[in-house]
Structures are given as structure tokens and as C-alpha cells.
Amino acid sequence: MPFSYTTTYVLDRSHFSETFDESASLKTGIRAYIKALGLATAGMAVLWLTPFTAYLAWFLVGLGVVEGLNVRFKKSWWLARQMLSRAANNEMTLIIDEQGIHTKSVYVDNTLAWADINDIQPTGRGWLFYQGKARFYLSNRCLSEEAIAFIRSKAEDKRV
Numbered sequence: 001m002p003f004s005y006t007t008t009y010v011l012d013r014s015h016f017s018e019t020f021d022e023s024a025s026l027k028t029g030i031r032a033y034i035k036a037l038g039l040a041t042a043g044m045a046v047l048w049l050t051p052f053t054a055y056l057a058w059f060l061v062g063l064g065v066v067e068g069l070n071v072r073f074k075k076s077w078w079l080a081r082q083m084l085s086r087a088a089n090n091e092m093t094l095i096i097d098e099q100g101i102h103t104k105s106v107y108v109d110n111t112l113a114w115a116d117i118n119d120i121q122p123t124g125r126g127w128l129f130y131q132g133k134a135r136f137y138l139s140n141r142c143l144s145e146e147a148i149a150f151i152r153s154k155a156e157d158k159r160v
Contacts, residue, residue: 003150004097009142011092011105016082020075022123023137032071040064094138096147101129101138112136120155127151 009015026032043060046052070077082088086107095102100113112129119130126139140148 002098003146004095005144005147005150006093006095007142007144008091008093009139011082011087011090013079013083015139016079016088017075018125018139018141019137020078022126022139023128023135024075024078026074027071033068036064036068036071038064039067094142096143096150101136114154117154117158120151120158122152122155127155 030037040061041064043057043062043064046060047054047057087105090105090107092103092105092108095104098114100111100116102111104110112131116131117129118132121128121130123137125141126137129136129138138151143151
């Protein structure tokens with residue numbers, strides 16, 4: 001008998017926060033701030049070492065500051081953008097079957113076919129699906145035990 005699982009969940013702040021925590025690959029330490037430091041340094045170099053107008057220099061320094069803030073507050077800014085999107089706080093219908101994973105809402109209608117998925121990795125609270133360089137996250141909190149077992153079997157099939 002073919003497997004089919006359907007459920008609904010709301011794209012709320014806790015869902016987006018979990019998605020970020022489980023799927024974002026963040027650089028740490030000084031490496032995360034290299035671009036910010038480079039922009040700020042370039043701005044200071046233009047300011048002190050060239051006869052150009054100071055507008056360009058301060059623009060580069062400002063970009064460096066904004067990039068540094070982006071690194072520091074990456075999750076907060078990402079969450080704010082998601083919560084301002086049209087999809088936020090809307091109900092999402094999830095269908096998992098033999099063809100793939102289908103998500104549908106008022107603003108989204110997406111199908112991820114099993115054949116198009118390159119890899120499936122479990123995380124602490126869900127699953128990461130890799131399609132080329134793209135990553136898709138699916139939380140366990142909206143899945144039944146049968147759906148989790150089905151995804152686990154698909155993950156094992158991908159490793160063989």
C-alpha cells in the first residue's frame with residue numbers, strides 16, 4: 001500500500017526560528033567578519049590615502065558597519081524578514097507521499113520529488129533535504145511517527 005501523509009501547520013515565529021537553527025551554516029569567529037573588516041579598512045584607506053571625496057570612503061565604512069551588524073544579528077534579521085513576508089502566520093499544508101514532499105499554502109505551492117533529492121540528513125529536530133546546492137528543512141514536530149519512519153527509509157535509500 002503506497003504511503004501518504006497529510007498535515008497542516010502554521011508558519012509562525014517558532015517554526016522560522018527552528019528552521020534557521022537547524023539549517024543555517026554560520027561562520028564563527030573572525031572569519032565571519034572578514035568582509036565587514038575589509039569594507040571598513042578599504043573605506044579608511046580611501047579616506048586617508050587618496051584625494052577622492054570623503055563620500056566614497058564613508059560609504060565603504062558604512063557598508064562595513066552594516067555588514068558587521070548583519071553578521072552579529074543574522075538570525076534576528078532573517079527572522080524579521082520571514083515574519084514580514086506574506087507567508088508568515090499562514091497555514092501550510094504538507095503532503096508526503098511516494099512522489100515526494102508537497103507544500104501548499106495561499107502563497108506557496110512547491111513539490112520536491114524524491115528523485116530530485118540528492119541527500120537527506122537528520123538534524124536534532126527535523127530533516128534537511130539537499131537538492132543540488134539548495135537545502136530544505138522539515139520539522140519533526142509536524143510529522144507523525146509513520147512519516148518520520150518513511151523519511152528515514154528514503155534517507156537510507158539515498159545512501160545506498
